[in-house]
Amino acid sequence: MKELLLKTVFGNTIENYLIVAISIAVALLVKRFVSKYLAILLFKIFNRAGRTFHKAQFLQLIVGPLEWFLALFMIVIALDKLHLPFFLDFKIYRVESRDIIEAIANATLIILFIRLCIRVVQFFGAILEEKARESQAQSDSQLVVFFKDFFRVILIIVGGMLILRFSFHYNISNLLTGLSIVGAAIALATKESLENLIASFIIFFDKPFTTGDTVKVNGFTGAVEKIGLRSTRIRTDQKTFITVPNKQMVDTILDNITLRSQRKVELRLEVGLSATVPQLQALIAAIKETLKHDDVLSATVFLSDTGKSAHVITVDYFTSMHQTNDEFNAFREQINFKVITLLEQKETALAAASADVVIHQAPQP
Numbered sequence: 001m002k003e004l005l006l007k008t009v010f011g012n013t014i015e016n017y018l019i020v021a022i023s024i025a026v027a028l029l030v031k032r033f034v035s036k037y038l039a040i041l042l043f044k045i046f047n048r049a050g051r052t053f054h055k056a057q058f059l060q061l062i063v064g065p066l067e068w069f070l071a072l073f074m075i076v077i078a079l080d081k082l083h084l085p086f087f088l089d090f091k092i093y094r095v096e097s098r099d100i101i102e103a104i105a106n107a108t109l110i111i112l113f114i115r116l117c118i119r120v121v122q123f124f125g126a127i128l129e130e131k132a133r134e135s136q137a138q139s140d141s142q143l144v145v146f147f148k149d150f151f152r153v154i155l156i157i158v159g160g161m162l163i164l165r166f167s168f169h170y171n172i173s174n175l176l177t178g179l180s181i182v183g184a185a186i187a188l189a190t191k192e193s194l195e196n197l198i199a200s201f202i203i204f205f206d207k208p209f210t211t212g213d214t215v216k217v218n219g220f221t222g223a224v225e226k227i228g229l230r231s232t233r234i235r236t237d238q239k240t241f242i243t244v245p246n247k248q249m250v251d252t253i254l255d256n257i258t259l260r261s262q263r264k265v266e267l268r269l270e271v272g273l274s275a276t277v278p279q280l281q282a283l284i285a286a287i288k289e290t291l292k293h294d295d296v297l298s299a300t301v302f303l304s305d306t307g308k309s310a311h312v313i314t315v316d317y318f319t320s321m322h323q324t325n326d327e328f329n330a331f332r333e334q335i336n337f338k339v340i341t342l343l344e345q346k347e348t349a350l351a352a353a354s355a356d357v358v359i360h361q362a363p364q365p
Contacts, residue, residue: 020078027074035067042120054127061119069112076105103167110166114159121151192247196230199246203227208249209256216255217244262297262318265332267339270310270351279348280311286342291317295331310351315339 009017039062043055125148164170204227209215214223215234222236231243271280284301291299299317306312317335319328343350 016082020082023078024075027071027078031067031071031074032063035063035070038070039063039066054123057126058123061123062116065112065116065119069109069116072105072109072112076109107163107167110159110162114155114162117155118152121148121155192245193230196246199250200227200229202250203232203246208254209258213256213258216257217249217252220244221257261321263321263323263328264316264318265335267315267336269313269315269339269343271313272310272349272351273308275311275348279346280313283342283346283348284313286346287313287315287339290335290338290342291315295319295323 036059039059042062043058125144128144161172165172203209209224211224211227214221217234220234220236220242222234222240222242224232225235225241226233228246231245232249234242234244236242271283275283280303284303287301288299291301297318297320299315301313301315304312304314319331323331
């Protein structure tokens with residue numbers, strides 16, 4: 001038996017063939033159990049909450065790529081113990097067949113490892129998307145999707161560089177130097193686009209506004225429908241659709257109407273000069289009494305100015321933001337009618353109503 005095991009076939013003993021075959025068989029048999037055990041350990045490290053739903057999702061994403069990576073890794077280690085048979089030992093353009101096989105094995109291991117890393121990124125992206133849906137913030141969802149795709153691209157680029165380094169023995173330092181020069185040239189050529197991209201990050205993190213908010217910027221007022229990586233889309237109050245670069249949304253003064261706590265109403269009453277002081281005082285007191293309403297949070301009524309043409313009474317009051325636009329306009333109209341009624345009751349005329357036109361005729365010679 002010992003002589004049979006030591007018999008050489010294609011440059012390797014039968015004993016070595018058996019050891020390699022047993023190693024590969026064991027690797028294929030235990031890969032599922034080992035990968036699941038390692039995935040559970042990774043889950044405990046990455047996720048402190050340990051919820052069942054997240055655990056099942058994590059295992060579903062990770063176990064498959066992890067088991068094939070471990071199996072291939074163990075198979076490569078086992079096959080490395082064998083000598084290459086003479087009929088497979090050849091050269092192609094001064095490249096030995098063993099180097100080709102080694103390059104293919106290294107590239108496959110790197111691809112499986114990068115695939116495993118992408119699955120981990122997908123898992124964390126799914127968790128963040130779930131939290132964004134719970135908070136009902138559309139900007140958070142857009143940010144999660146962007147960074148998930150961003151890290152996926154970064155991992156693919158890193159995997160390509162690793163393949164060049166370990167499979168083709170290419171010096172990637174020269175490649176990185178060339179990419180940095182090309183990147184600087186592209187950055188100069190696309191300066192405005194990069195500024196808008198950076199501005200989009202500021203919007204996502206600082207959150208001066210979110211999707212659905214009503215904003216006023218550059219003289220336009222409307223609802224934000226979409227926040228992109230380059231621009232923000234706004235549906236104006238005239239139902240037109242405008243696109244504003246994100247740099248302008250960050251650099252210019254932006255009024256987020258949705259975030260205001262109260263609505264202000266300004267009213268200027270120009271009372272005729274014929275009105276006496278008691279009439280003006282009675283009118284101001286009556287307007288203050290009218291504004292003692294549940295929907296009025298605060299109010300200011302006073303005689304702000306007087307002159308040759310009129311006495312000016314300033315009426316400022318604030319209403320709650322809980323009112324809809326129709327309710328706000330209806331309440332404002334109600335207050336205006338009450339002010340007109342008070343003017344009639346106090347027999348106080350506005351300046352325009354008491355204006356007289358006097359025509360002087362020149363005497364005849």
